[in-house]
Amino acid sequence: MRIDGKGRIDRTRPVTFRFDGCTYAGYKGDTLASALIANDVRVVGRSFKYHRPRGILTAGSEEPNALVEIIGPSNQTPNTRATVQELFEGLEVRSQNRWPSLGFDLLEVNDLVAPFLSAGFYYKTFMWPRRFWEGLYEPLIRRAAGLGSLSGRHDEGVYEKAWAHCDMLVIGAGPAGLMTALTAARAGADVILADESSELGGRLLSDEAEIDGAPAVEWVAGVVAELTSMPNVRLMTRTSVTGAYDDGTFGALERVGLHRRPRPNLPRECFWRIVAKRSVLAAGALERSVAFEDNDRPGVMMASSLPTYLNRYGVVPGKRIALFTNNDSARATARSLMAAGVEVAAIIDSRTDAPDEPGMVVHKGAQVVRARGRMGLREITIAKGGTQTRLEVDCLGVSGGWNPTLHLTCHMNGRPRWSDELAAFVPNEGAIPGMMVAGAANGTFSTHGCLAAGAEAARASLEALGLGSGAVDLPQTTDAPYNIAPLWQVPGKGRAWLDFANDVTVKDVALSAQEGFRSVEHMKRYTTQGMAPDQGKNSNVAALAVLADATGRGIVQTGTTTFRPPYTPVSIAAMGAGGRGDGFAPQRFLTSDQASRDRGAPMIETGLWYRPSYFPKPGETTWREACDREVSMVRSSVGVTDVSTLGKIDIQGPDAGRFLDFVYSNTVSTLPLGRVRYGLMLREDGHVLDDGTCARLGEDHWLMTTTTAAAGLVMRHLDFVQQAFCARWRVRFASVTETWAQFAVAGPLARDLITSELGRAPGLPFMGCTTVTVQGVQGRLFRISFSGEEGYEIAVPTRYGEALFRDLTARAETMGGGLYGMEALNVLRIEKGFITHAEIHGRTTAFDIGMERMVSAKKDCIGKAAAARPGMTGPEREQLVGLTPLTDSPVTAGAYLFAQGVALTRENSAGYITSVGYSPTIQSHLALGFLKDGRARHGETLRLIDRLRGVDVLCAVVDPVFHDPKGEKLRA
C-alpha cells in the first residue's frame, strides 16, 4: 500500500514492470520489493524445501525469502533479491521454486509430509540403493529443491573487472561511514566510499532521526554534496564490498546496469579489486528475528524494514500492524508508522520491565506464540502470563535485536567476540590489518555514537597515513540507549523457523544436537542452516543460541561458525569478465598467420601460439591425406614451415660460455664461432628441463633456442641461476623470440631453395650458422634439422616475416615443394626419434632418453649431482624406445605397454606411449614410448593397451630412430 507524501521515490516517473506475467506499476526509486508491497503482492516465492508460501522479510541485501528470477533479453538471473533489485521500465520478473504457479504449488505436498523431511532427511533416506542416486534421487531432489533456474544459454551480457586504489576505503555510508569519509576527505586523504544501496545515507534514510536540529536526511544531503564536490573522493553506490584479502586488497561488486533497461555495451556488473592503505568498516547492523510457530507467514517481517519501506519508498506492507520485540529499537518504528497514519495494533514486548509508549497498547512480558494466514498473515496469538489472546493483524514487525555486520572482519581468520551486554557478536580489533570498525558494525547503535565513532576511525586512520589529525566538529544528535533482553525462540509445538532460505526450524537444530551433531560446525552441515545464498545473515546467531540451549552450554562455549567471502553473492560472470572468446587467453600470432589461413590451414594452439595444423589441397578429404603428402614432400623435395615459436635467448658477455656450461649438461663453451650445438638442460633434481640448440654468433655472443613449450620456463630458470648463483659473472641475456621470424626449410632440395632465396649457395656445413642478406634484409641462417633431411632455418627481423614466408612458399612450390604444418612436422620428427615435451615431460632423465653421455663429467652443471643419484639410471628405468604395430592398426598416445600373457593391471605395466603418427615414409604407424629396460628389449613383442579408446595391439619394440638411422641425409 502506497502512503501519500512519504518516501524518496520519484512520483513523477511511473514505471511498469511484470511479475509472474501480471503488469504492475511503481515509481523510479522503488525496489522490486517496495513496488510489490505497493501493489499488495504478499506471496513472492516458495521456500526451498517445503515450498511454503513466503513474503518479503527485509528491506536489504540480507533477504532470504524474496528471491526471484530476472528475465533479460539474453539472460536469466536466478536468486535475485527483490529487496536489492531496483525497478526500471520493462523489468520482467518470475517467482522461484514453485510449480506450476505461485498460488498453487504441487510440491507444497512436501510441507504436508514435513515430519518425514526433517534435517538430515536426504542423507538418511537417499543413501540406498547406491545406483539410484545419480539416476533418480539427485535429479528428483534438484527439481524439487532447486534455487531458481537458468536459461540454459550463454549469458551474453557484458561484465567488467577493474582496479581501484585509495588511501582509505570506507565500507558503508550510514552515519558512521559518512562521518569517516567526510573527516578523512577534508584532511586530504584519497577516499573511496562504497555502499551497497543506490543512495548514500544508510539507515539515516529510513529512521526519522534528527541531526543538528533538522531531519537527518538534510545532513546526509549536505555531506553527500560536499563529498561529491571533492576530487579526492570517489563515491561508489550500488557497490557491495564482498571480501577482505591480504595486504589491503578488497573485492567489491558494483551493479552497473542491473538497475536499468539493458543498453548495448554497458556492463551489468563490475567486479572491483580495491587496494586500500587503510579501511574502515561501517557496514551497520542486521536485525534478527525471533522464532515462533509459523513465523514465516507472508506479512511477518523484520521490524526495521517497516520504516525503510515507509520513509524511503512510501509504502507499508499492512493496514493493521503489530510489533514483537525484545529491545527498544522497535519503538521508533512504531512512532513512525503511527505518525504516517498506519494503525499500530499493539507492541508485544517480551521484557517485563519494558517502557511504556504513549498512545499505544504495550503488552509487557508477552510473546507472540503463533502466526496464522497461509497466503498472508491474518492473526497472531499473544501469550502473557499463561493466557492467550488473538489479535487480527496483517503485518507483524519482529525485532529480536541487532547483529553487527562484522562479516568482513572474519575474512582473514578473525573470530568475533560475544558481548553479553548487546547479546550479539562484536568484531575483534585488528582482525584485518589496517581496518577499523566503526558504528553499528562495532556494536555502537545510537546515531550520536555512530558519528563519533566515524570521526574517531577517520582520525586514527589519518594518523596512520601521516595525514594529520582530521579534527571536525561533531554534529549534535540523539544518544538513545539500546536495551535488550535476549529472546531467541518462543516455546511451542509447531514449527518455528530460523533459516527461512533453507527451511531450517528450531526443531531441526534441536534434532541435530540430539543426534550428536553438537558442534556448531556440525549443526550447520547437518541442518544446512546458513548455507543458502543469504549465508544465514538473519539466522546464524539465533540458530547458535538455540543450539547452545539444546546442549546446555552458553553461547561463548558453543562458539560460532566464521564468515568467508563473499559477503553477498558474486556472479561468476563478473569474476570472469572479459574471459570468454578472444579474451580467454592471450593469443600469439605468427607473421605467417594470415598467409597460412589464406591457404585454408586449420590453426591449432601450441601454448598461446596459433600454428597451422596442415595445408589442405583440393581433393583431400582428411587431415591424414594432407599430412602424408606433406611428409612425403619434405622427404622427396622441400618443405617450408614457420618455427618462430621456438624460444630464442640472446646471451652475451665474457662469462657467457661459462654460464652456458653451467646451465647445459654438456659443454658448449668450446663451440667454434659460426657453429651450432645441440644442448640438454637439466633441472636441479636431475630430470630433463628442456633441449634445443645453441649457436655461437661471436666471441662473447651466443643464441640459445628453447622448445616452444618451455620458452618462458627456461628464461625464468636462467634468470634464477644467474641471479642466485652467478650474479657477478659478466653475462647478460634477453629474449629475442619476438624479434626474429624464423622458417625451417627442409628436404633434399632445401639447399636449392636457400640458394634461390639468397641468390647464392649457403655454403654451410651441418650445424653451421652465419649472417646472410635476404633480399636486402640482414638475417641469419642456421643449418639445423628437426626432420632428418638436410635442413636450414632462415631468420629475418619480424617485420619482414610475412614477406619472406610468402616468398619462400612461392619458390618452394616452383620446385615441387611447399608448406608443411604441425602434423607433418610431428611425423617427421617421430620418424627420426627426435624428442619433444611429450617425451621430456618432467619425469624423464638424460639416461631415459639415451643421452646420459651428454652430462659432462668434466664440469659442474645444474642437475648433475642429482642426475647421478641411485634410481636415475639403470635397467629399472623406463627408456625411450620405438614401437611398430604388427598389424596395420593405429596406436594411441597415453596407451600402456604390457608383456604378452600378463594380467592387465597397474603393477604389470611395462611402460607407456608418448607420441604416435602414421609414417608414409615407412608406411606404418609408429610410436615413441618409454619401456622398462627398453634399450635391452629391442625385438620383443608387447601388447599396447588403451582402454579408454579400445585399443589392443601387438607391437614390436625397435630403435626410436625409424628413418635414416645413420643421419646421412642430414649431413649431405
Next chain:
Amino acid sequence: MRLTCPLCGPRDRREFYYYGAADYLRRPAEGASPDDWNDYLHNRDNPAGLTQDLWYHEQGCCAWLKVTRNTVTHEIVAVEAVAVADAGGAA
C-alpha cells in the same frame, strides 16, 4: 596479497611467480655429499611463523626475490633481491 618489489614498488601478487623455499639459494658446492643434496632438494621446514621463500617478478622487472613472511599472520616482513644489483649474489 601484495609484495613490495625492491625495484618496482608495491605490486599485486598476480605479477609474481612462486618458486619455493629460499633454501634453494644454498646450493651445495661441487662434490657435496648425497645427504647435502638430499637436504637441498627435498627437506623443508614447515614453520608456524616466519618463513622465507622465492618469488620471481615475472610480470615486472624479472628480479628474483627472497620474501620473508609469517605463515600465521600472513604479514610480509621483508622482500629482498636475490642478487643485489651491480654487486653479485651468493658468488
Next chain:
Amino acid sequence: MPDLIAKSALGFAPFTLAGTTLAEVDMGQITAIAPFPGQSEALSRALGMAFPAPGAVTQSGDARLVWAGRDIAFLIGPVPPDGLPAAVTDQSDGWVSLALTGACTVDVLARLVPLDLRAAQSGQVFRTALNHLPLIVLVGIERSFTLLTYRSMAKTAWHEITEAMVKVGARAATG
C-alpha cells in the same frame, strides 16, 4: 633498399571512443642495453646519458634510455655505438607500441592494469601486466600512455584495450 616488404604488428586504423584514442605507433629503433656487473657508470659515460633508475627515463636529445627491468634499459632512437660494456640486443621488432591518449585513458587502464596510474608522471615507466600480457607503460604528458607488449600478442592487446574502451564509453554515455 630491401625487397621484402616490412609490416607493422597490426596495421589497424586508430580506434576512438569517448574522447579516447588507441593507435599503433612506430617507436623506431629500440635497443636493449644490459650493463655487465659494475659497468653502469662506464655505460652511462659511453652513451652520454645516465643509466636510468628503476621506473625512470633519461634523455639526451632525441635519444631516450628507458628503464625496462632489472639491470636493463631500452635505448629508443639512435643505434648505440659498438663496444659498450653491456649486452646489446636489437628489440625493434619484438614489441608492438600502442598510444592511448585522450579523456578516459586512466579509466581504461584501470580495467586492465593492476597499478594506480592516476598520479603517474610524465617520464615514468612501469613494467607490469595488461591482464595476462607483459607490459611496459611509458607515461606521457596529459595522461597519455605508450603501451609496449610482445609483438605476437598485439591483437590480443588491441582486443583487450578496445573492449575496455567500449565499456568505459558505455558508462560515460549512461552517466
